[in-house]
Structures are given as structure tokens and as C-alpha cells.
Amino acid sequence: xxxxxxxxxxxxxxxxxxxxxxxxxxxxxxxxxxxxxxxxxxxxxxxxxxxxxxxxxxxxxxxxxxxxxxxxxxxxxxxxxxxxxxxxxxxxxxxxxxxxxxxxxxxxxxxxxxxxxxxxxxxxxxxxxxxxxxxxxxxxxxxxxxxxxxxxxxxxxxxxxxxxxxxxxxxxxxxxxx
Numbered sequence: 001x002x003x004x005x006x007x008x009x010x011x012x013x014x015x016x017x018x019x020x021x022x023x024x025x026x027x028x029x030x031x032x033x034x035x036x037x038x039x040x041x042x043x044x045x046x047x048x049x050x051x052x053x054x055x056x057x058x059x060x061x062x063x064x065x066x067x068x069x070x071x072x073x074x075x076x077x078x079x080x081x082x083x084x085x086x087x088x089x090x091x092x093x094x095x096x097x098x099x100x101x102x103x104x105x106x107x108x109x110x111x112x113x114x115x116x117x118x119x120x121x122x123x124x125x126x127x128x129x130x131x132x133x134x135x136x137x138x139x140x141x142x143x144x145x146x147x148x149x150x151x152x153x154x155x156x157x158x159x160x161x162x163x164x165x166x167x168x169x170x171x172x173x174x175x176x177x178x
Contacts, residue, residue: 043156063097064146067101068129071139072104081116094169143156143157
């Protein structure tokens, strides 16, 4: 008779135990450093940075792939923009769902690239973005990804491998909210 009184508790433990353990692991004091991370050099921004409304694309390209630098857009900048163009083209049928942008100081050289948005970091709007993202990271240039809601969510070093960017964009574009 005594073993019958444990049956409801055993059922509750089996049903609710994994949920309770997951909550404890996620919110507990253990830290998440032991969880496996995706390989690569991406950095998920702790606080997403909203794009100014003027910098959001009016076209049906909700994701933005951005090269940002606090130096004038010269040879290295042009090379980086070419790399982003290659990544966008490698997306195949999803390429039109990504808008490329250059955030820079000074003027942008004539690139003959109609699909590239250009925004100055040395005007009032740009200085707000620089402050939010941190000027130190922008000195050597960074690659950023902004989501369809207009939030900058990912950051990469300027020498990020194109395969890594492509893999991440493919994952993002295949997601439920893409």
C-alpha cells in the first residue's frame, strides 16, 4: 500500500523534473561557459543596437550585412565590401533578402554598386551608432548583421572568413522569424 502513494509523485517527477532541471541550469548560478558554442569569431551583442529609421531599408530585404569603419573607405574597405558582395551572391535565391551597407567616415569611392547602402559615421546620426557600438571596435573595421526588426545583433572582426558569414546568414534566413 505504501508504494502506491509514491506513484503520483513519481509521475510528477518524471514529467516536471526535466523542466525544473532546465530552468535551474539556465537561470542558476553555474554560468553558461560550459555549454558548447558554435565555432567561429562571431560576437552576439549583449544589447542589440537599433538602427536609425533613416538607415533601415525600405526594400523587401529585411537582413542587413554591414561593413563599418571609422576610417575613410579606401583600399581595405573596398576589398571588404567586395567580400560581402561575394557572401551575398553565395546565398543564391536568398540573396535578395539581404541588403549590404557601408558605414564609413568621409566619402565613399565610386564603386558602381547599386545594391550597396552607404551611411556616414561622422554625422549626427552616425555618431549615435558609433557611441552605441563602441568606437574602439570600429577603428579597424567590423562586420555587423542587423535583423529584420532593424537591430544590430551580431559583430565580426574585419578578417572574418566568408564561409562563416555565409553559414551564419543561411542559418538566420532559414529561421522561423526570417
